Amino acid sequence: MHDNRPIGIFDSGIGGTSIWAAIHQLLPNEKTIYLADSKNAPYGQKSKAEIIALSIKNTEFLLNMDCKLIVVACNTATTNAIQELRAKYTVPFIGIEPAIKPAATNSKTQTIGILATQGTLNSELFNKTTEKYQDTKIIEQVGHGLVQLIENGKINSPEMTQLLHSCLTPMIEANIDYLVLGCSHYPYLIPQIKKILPAHVHIIDSGEAVAKQTQNVLKEKVGFSIAEKNDPVFYTNSNPKVLSEILGNKYNVIEKDF
Numbered sequence: 078m079h080d081n082r083p084i085g086i087f088d089s090g091i092g093g094t095s096i097w098a099a100i101h102q103l104l105p106n107e108k109t110i111y112l113a114d115s116k117n118a119p120y121g122q123k124s125k126a127e128i129i130a131l132s133i134k135n136t137e138f139l140l141n142m143d144c145k146l147i148v149v150a151c152n153t154a155t156t157n158a159i160q161e162l163r164a165k166y167t168v169p170f171i172g173i174e175p176a177i178k179p180a181a182t183n184s185k186t187q188t189i190g191i192l193a194t195q196g197t198l199n200s201e202l203f204n205k206t207t208e209k210y211q212d213t214k215i216i217e218q219v220g221h222g223l224v225q226l227i228e229n230g231k232i233n234s235p236e237m238t239q240l241l242h243s244c245l246t247p248m249i250e251a252n253i254d255y256l257v258l259g260c261s262h263y264p265y266l267i268p269q270i271k272k273i274l275p276a277h278v279h280i281i282d283s284g285e286a287v288a289k290q291t292q293n294v295l296k297e298k299v300g301f302s303i304a305e306k307n308d309p310v311f312y313t314n315s316n317p318k319v320l321s322e323i324l325g326n327k328y329n330v331i332e333k334d335f
Contacts, residue, residue, distance in 0.1 A: 080300035083108040083310075084291065085139030086148040089131075090118035090228045091313075091320045092262025093150030096173060099284035100148065100291050101309060107295075108307035110142050112335075115315040119224035120153040121194025121260070128196060132158035136166060138312075138335050145299050148291060149173060150261050152193060152283075156200035169294050174206065175259035176281045181210040183279075184255050188214040190248035193259025195219045203259075216251045218244050220260060227262045230319040238269060245273050258282040265323065 084104075086097050090113050097111050112135050120128050132154045139147055148171045149155045149162070155172030162170050175197065180189040197203055198217050207215055223244075226237050248256065256278055258264060264282045271280070295301050309328055313320045317332040324330070 078300035079303045080145050080295075081108070081302045081304045082143050082145040083110045083307075084146050084148065085110050085112070085142065085144030086150050087112040087114065087132075087135040087139060087154075088150040088261055089120040089153065090115040090224065090262065091323050092224065092227060092260060092265070094320070094323055095264040095282065096148060096150035096261050096284050096287050097309070099288040103288040103292055104295070104301075106304065106307060107302050108304065109309045110139060110144060111309065111311045112138055113311070113313040113320055114335075115228055115313050115320070118228050119194060120151060121196035121219075121224065123196065125157050125200075128154055128157040129161050132162055133165070134335065136162055140166070140168065144168065146171065146291070146294060148287065150287070152259050152261065153196035153200075156197050156202040169298055171287060171290050171294060173261060173283045173287050175203065175257045176283050176286060177206055177210065177215070177257055180255035180257050180279075180281055181213040181215075184213060186252050186254045187212060188216065188251055188253050189255040189257060190216045190218060190245075190251070190253040191257045191259050192218050192220050192244060192263060194224065197259050214251070216248050216253060218248060220244055220263065223266065224260065224262050227265060228316065228319065230316075230322060232265055233269070237266070241266065241269055241273055245270065249273075249275065249278075253278060255279045255281060
């Protein structure tokens, strides 16, 4: 079973490129179209209705590009909108949720930290997931301002360092031994986070798990590409320079209003 159509990936901005990178590494023959809705970032402060509307808009864009599968590379969009997307469209969707299970399962202190957006932490799907781990103390922290700084190209700024210290200090004091990154933007902060956290604290993000799930869905439902060359395509509706820089200036970034 083969299908040379592209995989569509969308996020509220540039953060989902961390998910794209994991997919591209595992499935290099697949053509990918990445959509950065940076004009509307962050999604984490928006209402559920707004998040669903933006997710539908992004999905329509990718379906018009003939995508065979869509990856919702945004925790907030997944936890608030993926059920509606699956009900509305026949294309397969893959979501991204905070990887609570491996953290809770492996924690020795039975205390883990979740760094995520307000929209993710408030969602029904997130709360259903955390209810499964009653024996684990879960320290939830909203990453106030982190996405905005990343979207503005200020990953290594003094403001970022200050914000990360304020987010992580309560978790360190609570004796976490796992930190779950609940936003696809946050993996770009791992080098800074490691400087703040004690060395024994494990950091978990969802990139590899999403890539493997994408591979499984292609195998079981859609089909792999057999094209020899598939250059990725990147679209953004704001600040193409920042998206280009986060990709190492290796790929063409198209600015388009959507």
